[in-house]
Amino acid sequence: MNIILLGPPGAGKGTQAQHLIAARGLVQLSTGDMLREAIRSASPVGLRAKALMEAGALVPDEVVNELIAARLDAAPAGAGGGFIFDGYPRTEAQAVSLDALLAERGMKLDHVVELLVDEEALVDRITGRFSCAMCGEGYHDRYKLPKVAGRCDVCASAEFKRRPDDNEATVRTRMAEYRAKTAPILPYYEARGLVRRVDGMAPIAEVQRALDALLGEAG
Ligand code: ADP
Ligand code: AMP
Secondary structure (H helix, E strand, O other): OOEEEEOOOOOOHHHHHHHHHHHHOOEEEEHHHHHHHHHHOOOHHHHHHHHHHHHOOOOOHHHHHHHHHHHHHHOOOOHHHOEEEEOOOOOHHHHHHHHHHHHHOOOOOOEEEEEEOOHHHHHHHHHOEEEEOOOOOEEEOOOEOOOEOOEOOOOOOOOEEOOOOOOHHHHHHHHHHHHHHHHHHHHHHHOOOOEEEEEOOOOHHHHHHHHHHHHOOOO
């Protein structure tokens, strides 16, 4: 099963991807994570993307298309039961490229899940976001604190980090980018009957249940 998780920054794509990985063994392909890794390793892609990401602007299509192509090749078709595309595609050119990349590899999309959220809540979600510095598990200052204060639920690390682009000014730019360039790709998938919608404003566990109901029983 290959799924796109679509929704503005802070909609809960990464949070729900973690659930889908655990419950269904799907493989997450997050271009944001790939770009942050490229910045950490100071690769040419990272050097190209850094200032754009800090400003909340999209990086060029060919950069992310190539990252996705490389990951699809690294994990052969059927690996882990399918892919979750998280934060990709973000433009119509990326959507067209993804179709070609999948077709070349004998794969196809099964669902495009749009997480419906209220934009005003997103600033609150994003400015409260943090993650484990060791394993990357995601948390929130109010909505998802570690069960034992100061210790990651997954790996027990005491080190956490926040993203440099998770500030209010950048979030507003990222939302504007979503509205202008990403939301317009929905009709591309609607025409093929692939779009499913989930209320992303519900508590995390409820969004999870809605997603499970929509995707059918795991396994
Ligand atoms: P995205 O990957 O779409 O940018 P995240 O999954 O990282 O968004 O979620 C953004 C923040 O909001 C995180 O801190 C996460 O813990 C929190 N969050 C995610 N889903 C919900 C929800 N349904 N209700 C409240 N907080 C949520
Ligand atoms: P995310 O982790 O999905 O919130 O993405 C963080 C930032 O990485 C975005 O604000 C963009 O600058 C960049 N980015 C991630 N994915 C893409 C993409 N598919 N296309 C263009 N830019 C992207």
